[in-house]
Amino acid sequence: GGPASLSRFRGALVAGVLGDCIGGEFEGAEEVPMESVLQHLSGLEDETKGNGVLEYSDDTAMTRCVVQSLLTRAGFDEQDLARRFAKEYSTSPGRGYGNGVIQVLKKLSSSQLSDVYQPARDQFNGRGSFGNGGAMRTAPFALTFPDRADVKRFARLGAMLTHSCSLGYNGAILQALAVHFSLQGALDLPLQFINSLIAEMEEVEDNKDARNDARILKEAEKPFCERLHRVRDLMNRSKVSIEEVISELGNGIAALHSVPTAIFCVLHCLQPREGLPESYGGLERTIAYSLALGGDTDTIACMAGAIAGAHYGIEAIPQSWIRCCEGAEDADVNAERLHKLYHQLSQGG
Ligand code: F2R
Ligand code: MG
Ligand code: MG
Secondary structure, eight states: OOTTOHHHHHHHHHHHHHHHHHHGGGTTBSOOOHHHHHHHHHHTTOTTOOTTOBOOOHHHHHHHHHHHHHHHHTSOOHHHHHHHHHHHHHHOTTSOOOTTHHHHHHHHTOTTOSOTTHHHHTHHHHTOOOBTTTGGGOHHHHTTOOSHHHHHHHHHHHHHTTOOSHHHHHHHHHHHHHHHHHHTTGGGSHHHHHHHHHHHHHHHTOSHHHHHHHHHTTOOSSHHHHHHHHHHHHHTSSOOOHHHHHHHHOOSSBGGGTHHHHHHHHHHTTSOOTTSOTTOOHHHHHHHHHHHTOBSHHHHHHHHHHHHHHHHOGGGSOHHHHHHBTTHHHHHHHHHHHHHHHHHHHTTO
């Protein structure tokens, strides 16, 4: 489909859920042989499976809150979103949330709370979380707001409800921008895609808070820009090992060690790769490759899935995978609603 087509919206939201559900199998594993990944994926084609046997985790649980809030309020409403996060956690606490964010979600359920951003600011002795929990749920902002400035503004505010460290919320901005550009067809020109992300993040990271956090955490002056330069170097190389990707970009729970990695997975899998079945299309390659990195596989595959889904569209996703994943069919229905809202907002409605 053309830029911002319905197929791209459906692809982005559904493939994000798939990455989470399918990737959950390997979350936290240090080494994941590609053979195990391919075995896991071929198991999804088994006709006896289906009916959402693979459960979604916190990544999708929180993304669903963002989607419902944006649709119900026809835009961003931090009070409504905070309430939904808190309610979702109290209803289903066993979805594998990060250890720190649980405190925020409990505080957000208090009726006494006057500032919904305060619990996040109190995390980690006032430094805030730099985990990837803000980034993993950010795709719906790109699927709602046509204007790039709105995508950045609301991705940041949406993440800050739980992640007040700039290394957390700037990761959410980067992930939302990657989905935004992919939705416009920008992955047809991969070098231009990565250069656009670098240019945007140069601006995003050009402020006092970001510089201060980077200094305290002993990171580069503009940590996400520095990682994106590494992504560009790696994508220009003819051969890259999994070990090099992990050591250059990371596969961990911090936004800095997972958002640029997810972006690399998408770029790397735009073309057929050794070790991946020839029968696979780009979307399948992206999910498989994300899992083979090990570490925070559900979240890296969720983020890579959303970016790749916005590029390839819904037609690229195997039906059998959709049937196996809890919440994938709901995501498909919601993608259509978001598509409508996006086009209403683009006409100034
Ligand atoms: N948490 C997991 N997976 C591991 C265990 C699952 C579960 N306990 C189980 O066994 O079922 N996955 C999910 O968490 C990630 C998203 O986490 P989020 O929302 O960012 O959480 P949090 O707690 O804010 O941050 C995660 C950890 O990062 C470290 N950290 C963050 N900021 C820090 C800071 N300023 N200083 C020091 N450490 C910091 C802490 O260890 C946090 O707990 C996703 O992978 C999702 O799938
Ligand atoms: Mg998870
Ligand atoms: Mg995870």
